[in-house]
Amino acid sequence: MGMAASESQQYHVLAVDDSIIDRKLIERLLKTSSYQVTTVDSGSKALEFLGLHENDESNPNTLCVSSKINHEVEVNLVITDYCMPGMTGYDLLKKIKESSSLRNIPVVIMSSENVPSRITRCLEEGAEEFFLKPVRKSDLNRLEPHIKRTKLKDQNLETQEKVENSEILHQQQQQQSETNIEQQQQQSETNIEQQQQLLQQGNNNKRKSVEQGISPESDRTRPRYNNGIATLV
Numbered sequence: 001m002g003m004a005a006s007e008s009q010q011y012h013v014l015a016v017d018d019s020i021i022d023r024k025l026i027e028r029l030l031k032t033s034s035y036q037v038t039t040v041d042s043g044s045k046a047l048e049f050l051g052l053h054e055n056d057e058s059n060p061n062t063l064c065v066s067s068k069i070n071h072e073v074e075v076n077l078v079i080t081d082y083c084m085p086g087m088t089g090y091d092l093l094k095k096i097k098e099s100s101s102l103r104n105i106p107v108v109i110m111s112s113e114n115v116p117s118r119i120t121r122c123l124e125e126g127a128e129e130f131f132l133k134p135v136r137k138s139d140l141n142r143l144e145p146h147i148k149r150t151k152l153k154d155q156n157l158e159t160q161e162k163v164e165n166s167e168i169l170h171q172q173q174q175q176q177s178e179t180n181i182e183q184q185q186q187q188s189e190t191n192i193e194q195q196q197q198l199l200q201q202g203n204n205n206k207r208k209s210v211e212q213g214i215s216p217e218s219d220r221t222r223p224r225y226n227n228g229i230a231t232l233v
Contacts, residue, residue: 016041016084
């Protein structure tokens with residue numbers, strides 16, 4: 001039983017096959033199942049579409065993210081032929097799984113040859129399924145659970161990231177609040193010290209004035225009385 005169009009039309013599949021006949025066949029089957037489909041004829045073009053390119057020609061295993069990533073088109077699954085010239089489907093699978101930005105994309109391998117060791121190697125490397133050609137519509141019904149599981153994982157990671165960011169923001173706000181309180185306390189203590197210094201200075205000035213008022217110098221200017229006669233000394 002095929003999936004409802006409303007469920008699958010939101011999913012985008014990148015199909016990779018060097019055979020134009022097989023490529024047209026898988027494209028038609030995917031569109032019949034209401035998937036959005038992009039087809040390319042090589043692993044290198046698939047990497048380019050996904051936004052990866054070889055950084056060093058002398059070291060083809062070195063990949064980096066391109067500035068021309070297809071941000072407007074999200075790829076939900078890659079289905080690729082195993083036997084292709086240049087980069088095989090297995091090589092493409094490895095490069096996708098080695099990329100931190102792409103490793104969560106489900107990858108399905110197709111092959112016209114039923115080689116158990118090849119199937120095992122692909123599954124161990126991270127392939128979700130291994131289809132024998134010709135691919136049938138019933139095979140494609142097995143794609144949706146992998147896509148949904150990946151999207152759910154991405155949503156959980158996104159939620160977790162939002163929670164972590166919220167916690168970090170809360171901690172920063174709390175630290176800022178504590179810093180503000182500490183600064184206010186320091187400023188308050190400084191103000192109190194300044195007020196105490198001013199008060200002490202005023203008391204010192206007052207005491208000095210009192211002392212000067214009763215000093216011997218001022219005492220000599222006062223009249224003294226000897227036998228009723230006032231004498232200035």
